Amino acid sequence: MNGRRAAAPPWFLIGPGVIAVAFLVVPLIALLLQAPWESFASIISTPSAMDALRLSLVTSLIATAIAAVIGIPLAWLLAREILPGTRLIRALVIVPLLLPPVVSGVALLAAFGRRGSVGGFLFDTFGIQLPFTTTGVILAETFVAMPFLIITLEGAFRSFDRRFEDAAVTLGASPWTVFRRITIPLVGPSIIAGAALCWARALGEFGATITFAGNFPGVTQTMPLAVYTALESDRDIAIALSILLLAVSVAVLVALRGNYMRGAARS
Amino acid sequence: MSVSRVLLAWSLATAITVTPLVGAGAAGAAPGRPAAPQQVSGTVTVSAASSLTDVFPVIAAAFMKKYPGTNVKFNFGGSPALVEQINAGAPVDVLATASEPTMWKAVNAGRVNAPFPFAKNSMAIAMPPGNPAGITGLSDLSRPGVLVAVCAVAVPCGAATRDVLKLNSVVVKPVTLELDVRDVLGRVMADEVDAGIVYVTDVKAAGGKVTSVTIPPASNATTTYPIATVIGAPNAEAARAFVMYVRFTTSVQGILRAYGFARPW
Structure with missing residues (x-):
């Protein structure tokens, strides 16, 4: 026996770990095996598939941008425990992350539907209708995805060294300058990690979207809804669209990999 | 949904x-079991x-x-x-x-x-109670600003809806294509849309939660x-x-x- 032997990974972790990998990877491989490769190119280049992909990319990116603009400040406020009732607020803003998405959709209808508490006012006063619109899709995606950005960023804001901010303040920097020049660059990788998580969640959003925004091609039918709709008529189309969505997600994850890993490890 | x-x-x-x-x-138990057609x-x-x-x-x-x-x-x-x-x-x-x-x-x-x-079933137009958009027939569904929910063509109610609209030469731009007729009915009952095309049996099942317009048999589709x-x-x-x-x-x-x-x- 020597010291190096003892460092070998224990069997009771390797076995379950291998099962976990197989469980997560097998369905993805099965999807690729069932793909209608001969007709793949023609399926994914149809106008309806392109519409769904464009809609998905546009709505998920806008949802991520909105989540960043309002979610990053909230994450900072929560990390600094500035707001009264920080613990309660933190718990509340994470609820959408735990809710079944279809429940989020029902909740959004209760709030922003045309008979909803907020939506009723918008509809009666301005004639604004959010359900069944692309704006409604963005709303649903933001609601479901923003908590991912908030919890990632809050962790980052908590763990970084506040003395940098203090030093900048003593050197006469304004709060805005400190936030822009010190705080944001220091949590940069976490912002990218949080935004990537948030975007991936928004891109995959299904339940809240179909419940709140409905399902119409070109307006509210994002890729996941197109996959679901295609399943009712043509399985090959559903599989091809799924693979396209999988490819887009993997491509972005690979592109962000370095940042994502560092950010995830930090938070 | x-x-x-x-x-x-x-x-x-x-x-x-x-x-x-x-x-x-x-499968393992099946061969030993005697055939007993009356014993259900x-x-x-x-x-x-x-x-x-x-x-x-x-x-x-x-x-x-x-x-x-x-x-x-x-x-x-x-x-x-x-x-x-x-x-x-x-x-x-x-x-x-x-x-x-x-x-x-x-x-x-x-x-x-x-x-x-x-x-056998046929189609009807269902509206929220009070009929906010004042729907009186299929042609009202093509009015701009009227929110209409229908079934996707892939599901039977969608195929029948397509037939009935074609039969009446009405072109409707719905706001949502549902994959289940009860989801259309649900949107109508919740007053999310002004009208939905559903089965006559759905209107009956909804009772007072919807109002409806019947479609004459001659211009209706059946399934x-x-x-x-x-x-x-x-x-x-x-x-x-x-x-x-x-x-x-x-x-x-x-x-x-x-x-x-x-x-x-």
Whole structure:
């Protein structure tokens, strides 16, 4: 026996770990095996598939941008425990992350539907209708995805060294300058990690979207809804669209990999 | 889409995952069991079109009274989704779809035995109580600003909706294409849309929660409901008994009439 032997990974972790990998990877491989490769190119280049992909990319990116603009400040406020009732607020803003998405959709209808508490006012006063619109899709995606950005960023804001901010303040920097020049660059990788998580969640959003925004091609039918709709008529189309969505997600994850890993490890 | 549908789809997906284990056990026990056609018992799992949501439990109650010891369980959903589940090996005994083309998909896949038609349905316009958009006929659905929910063409109610609009030369731009007629009805009842095209039986089932406009028979579309036993059904005898009961019992036709379904023959 020597010291190096003892460092070998224990069997009771390797076995379950291998099962976990197989469980997560097998369905993805099965999807690729069932793909209608001969007709793949023609399926994914149809106008309806392109519409769904464009809609998905546009709505998920806008949802991520909105989540960043309002979610990053909230994450900072929560990390600094500035707001009264920080613990309660933190718990509340994470609820959408735990809710079944279809429940989020029902909740959004209760709030922003045309008979909803907020939506009723918008509809009666301005004639604004959010359900069944692309704006409604963005709303649903933001609601479901923003908590991912908030919890990632809050962790980052908590763990970084506040003395940098203090030093900048003593050197006469304004709060805005400190936030822009010190705080944001220091949590940069976490912002990218949080935004990537948030975007991936928004891109995959299904339940809240179909419940709140409905399902119409070109307006509210994002890729996941197109996959679901295609399943009712043509399985090959559903599989091809799924693979396209999988490819887009993997491509972005690979592109962000370095940042994502560092950010995830930090938070 | 409705919450219940998601839950059902989820539970069925779980059931599919465990099927190989259950199936192996049943297959091992089968050869030793004597054929006893009159002895019907156990659970019958029925996958049925969502437009049968209200009437089938009533029929099932009568069936269970006639065959004590049986227990009918339902999986309601859009017909193509039910066929897809059965073609993928879902442990179901009986399939009842809302159209013949959807049933043929299961027949052609070799997953069900010869189907019997047992009911017929036609379309109606449903509006929220008070009819906020003042809908009086199909042509009102093409007015700008009127929010209309319909079924996607892939599901039977969508195919019938397409037929009825074509028959009346009305072009409608709906705001949502649902995959289950009960989701259209749900949107109408919740006042999310101004109108929805649903089955006449859905209007009846909704009671006072919707108002409606009937479509004259001459310009209406119909759909026929077939029922069949699933090949390799976990409870084949009870499955056969249930299908025969639905198809050949006079009182069942009475129940179907009471819920607004028409005779298919």
